[in-house]
Amino acid sequence: MPYQRIKWLILVIPTVTLALWEYVRHAFLLPVISMDLGNVLAPVLVFLITMTLVRKLFRMMENVTDTLHQEQTAKAAFMEREQLARELHDGISQSLFLLSVKLDKLEKAQDHGDIRTTTDEIRSTVRHVYEDVRQSIASLQSEPAKTEVQWMQSVQRMAEELELGGLKVVMDWQLRDSHLTSKEKVELLAIVRESMLNVQKHANAERLTVRAVPQPSGSGFVCTVADDGIGADEAELLAKGRYGIRMMQGRARAMGWRLDIRRIAASGGPNAGDGMIVEIVKGA
Structure with a gap:
């Protein structure tokens, strides 16, 4: 039985019981039961109904409450695991991938100066991974804090890392701090970083071109991440193991944004094929 129905029954049953007793007593039992006896029997009858039917309803309500509490606990645990997965993916996983790119670069380096430069880059990336791990551990051990995100710092760092790997990154970011809330900044930058890494x-x-502009109406924005690469089919994007795309979709859906991933006609690129564009839209 639904929780709301049980609650209303508990409230209504004693009142209805008393009303029915008074009606029956005055309509049919006055010749048999005196007024004084009827007044004594009224609370006794309500008490008996309460100890039987209403008490059973209370037990039912407690069971429903326990079930709801268990569901809420399970949901909270799932959300914590999902948040942890996002943090690991957005921080440690991406940093480790960039580290592997630099290790590949180190293997190909011939000049001593290039080896030294790449080694310094690897050392810097390892420090970033270490800081990400410490931050994740600190976040798990403390209550969530409503802190302001350092605007665009992570994306700028990602762009620099990608350019070190040989990818030309063009940034055209026209959104100001006032255009987005702190929550929107976190989610939008996470989607942009994941798109760039993909x-x-x-x-x-x-x-790679990253562009973000406000909507002409002033409410909302359009953000795109476009490349001139070989492109990919939708089946490839959503294949098993592609957690990044699903996380991007989940973030956009939770914020009420439209996320569109599609092929575009590329003007160049190593294979002169179709590139891809990731478009995040808030508002009309």
Whole structure:
């Protein structure tokens, strides 16, 4: 039985019981039961109904409450695991991928100066991974804090890392701090970073363009991440193991944004094929 129905029954049953007793007593039992006896029997009858039917309803309500509490606990645990997965993916996983790219670069380096430079880059990336791990552990051990995100710092760092790997990154960011809330900044930058990293991983592209502009109406924005690589089919994007795309979709859906991933006609690129564009839209 639904919780709301049980609650209303508990409230209504004693009142209805008393009303029915008074009606029956005055309509049929006055010749048999005196007024004084009827007044004594009224609370006794309500008490008996309460100890039997209403008490049973209370037990039912407690069971429903326990079930709801268990469901809420399970949901909270799932959300915590999902948040942890996002943090690992957005921080440690991406940093480790960039580290592998630099290790590949180190293997190909011939000049001593290039080896030293690449080694310094690897050391810097390892420090970033270490800081990400410490931050994740600190976040798990403390209550969530409503802190302001350092605007665009992570994306700028990602762009620099990708350019070190040979990918040309063009930034055209026209959104100001006032256009987005702190929550929107976190989610939008996470989607942008994941889109940029996917280009490095899968697109085999030479050029990556990140553009973000406010809507003409002033409410909302349009953000795009486009490349001139080889493109990908929808089945490839959503294949098993592609957690990044699903996380991007989940973030956009939770914020009420429209996320569109499609092929575009590329002007160049290593294979002169179709590139890809990721478009995030808020508002009309």
